[in-house]
Amino acid sequence: MRHTVEKIGGTSMSRTIELLDTVLIGDRTGAQLYQRIFVVSAYAGITDALLEHKKTGKPGVHALFASAESGWAWGDALSAVADQMYAHNERVFGDADARQTADRFVRERIEGVRSCLIDLSRLCSFGHFQLEQHLLTVREMLASLGEAHSAFNTSLLLNMSGVSARLVDLSGWRDERQLPLDEVIGRAFSDIDLSRELPIVTGYAQCREVLMGTYDRGYSEVVLSRVAVVTEAREAIIHKEFHLSSADPRVVGLESVRVIGETNYDVADQLSNMGMEAIHPRAAKSLRQAGIPLRVKNAFEPDHNGTVIRSDIHAGAPQVEIITGIKNVFALEFHDQDMVGVKGYDSEILEALKRHKVWIISKTSNANTITHFLKGSMKAIRRVETDLSAAFPCAGITLRKVALVSAIGRNIGDSAVLAKAIGVLAAAGISPLGVHDLMRKVDLQIIVDPADFEATISALHKGLIEDWAPAQANELHAVA
Known part of the structure; x- marks a missing residue:
């Protein structure tokens, strides 16, 4: 049986305990738990704190580090991110030993990044080195912290629940190689048996293509699409906290909206242009070219089929969706x-x-x-x-x-x-x-x-x- 590659967004990830009862485990047992790959985003708010707030533009660690006027304010901001991560760990893990394990992981990553940024600041105090030349790399490194944190926690939780989960860290932590994305993915999955293991993959991947430079914060869906293509998945699935529906229910009313049962990638592109992304257009391109359908589901209604998006779904009679x-x-x-x-x-x-x-x-x-x-x-x-x-x-x-x-x-x-x-x-x-x-x-x-x-x-x-x-x-x- 061919597998699925499934992505969980940041807002849904913040409800991880609920996800155990719906998407991650639910009523599955034995072999039903496997033949799936999960790509996870950072918990809601973490990437905003690491980079900058997506909506308000409030500076995060990266924006403060890039600003000459901020001095060492970025260090305090990084410590605040660590506190947010520890708070997530406390909510997720009732077991004290597991929480300590999760906290150690956060501490190692945060302090490793802090040391790196201090060294870079010192280096760039010399005129031969310009900070601007390194800011994209810094942005990548900071962004990857959030995904590594949520992926580590999710794999640990699943292992505690009796599932054979494996952390697949594509973030390049202490990896000196710069390989193409497909090769990074291929190497990571080369020894994984999908019939016996449940891979939990970081939503950010360090690679030669430099995902932040091209896709900025749409990188996790690009990772989803390339993992699906490289591993030859039968279907890609995006789990959101809502259904893909005919309009915003807060505007037209809950009783009036309709779940879109099926549509095509053309409609998905138009939605992206309006800021209502079902999937990043570049990620959709990979799936479309490989003939892999995409399903958008409500993470908290696992029995609902959601919306299927395929390139070969054409409309019959003219109709607005x-x-x-x-x-x-x-x-x-x-x-x-x-x-x-x-x-x-x-x-x-x-x-x-x-x-x-x-x-x-x-x-x-x-x-x-x-x-x-x-x-x-x-x-x-x-x-x-x-x-x-x-x-x-x-x-x-x-x-x-x-x-x-x-x-x-x-x-x-x-x-x-x-x-x-x-x-x-x-x-x-x-x-x-x-x-x-x-x-x-x-x-x-x-x-x-x-x-x-x-x-x-x-x-x-x-x-x-x-x-x-x-x-x-x-x-x-x-x-x-």
Whole structure:
């Protein structure tokens, strides 16, 4: 029997004891416990503390270490991370000996990193060595601490429960080699018998490709996908704390959302673009090319089949599957009367956006105006605006906050979808600021005022999903 490769996210990992009763063990016995590989993320909040807060940008150990003004504040921040890890150990392990074992593991890793960073600081106090050249490596090393901690704890817990679990540490701790990712994985699994052992794999892997440099904090899903491909898994599974559903139940109501039974990787890509990742697009590419299906499941409802994502699942009749969106989007409008027939404007704008690491959600253009819809910090977008004003002093550049709501489906090619969307918004008293309906009918984007965000999602969900197809055609399901 071919195995599965399964990833558990950080929020779910923070409920490890519950996971023992659902995903990790549940009612499985004997051989049923095996033929599975688990890739685990750091406990919720740990990576934020090690790097920087993903949403607020509050500096963590890495950001403080990179800042010349912070002095030795990074050391205190690293000690605070250790305290968080010890607190997790106390919650997870009731047995004193096991907790001491887990604490020793944390202490060794934390103090090893501390010594390394002190040595690097001293080295870079000499003019021949520049700290900037080493910051990505530091970021990798810090990020790997969280995954190693949760993987160690999980394997220890399983062993205490009578499961033959093995820690597979891909983080490169004290490993001087820089091998390609696939080779790192191949070596790690070369002597593992999946019929008798349950591998618990760190969600970060040190490798020649430098995952942080390409994927930043999407690395764990890339590790999931490559482990699945290299070990020739029959299926990849991502366990989340919620189901992949037709909308956010907090907006449209628990009684109205529907679990998506199946969809394809095209829809998954559109969700990623809207910040609602089922899986990182690069990770999806590996699975898609290898013909490995992906299943997204609720970690705390193990008997539910979840959502299957495959490249060969095509839509029948046109139908919207998901309504989602981003509330705080910046519309950067660039207008220049001299643009007509002149090349170069687009490339200059894109270069500025890339330089300041601003995420492009969507764009529109006409003869003399290019509008980008952006996600990023106001500080970064203001820098883009400053650069473009200097490069094109005669251009008019305006910045406005908007919301972007998207209706997504494998096939929404019926012209009635657009007409229905406009109709339901009008009935709800919502006036769109713009509509993007591309020729490739997989999504319909509606630009509205941020104050109309939730109302737009609710109106579109009711009109395009709840009232579009018979209710019995979709499973109603509450989302955690």
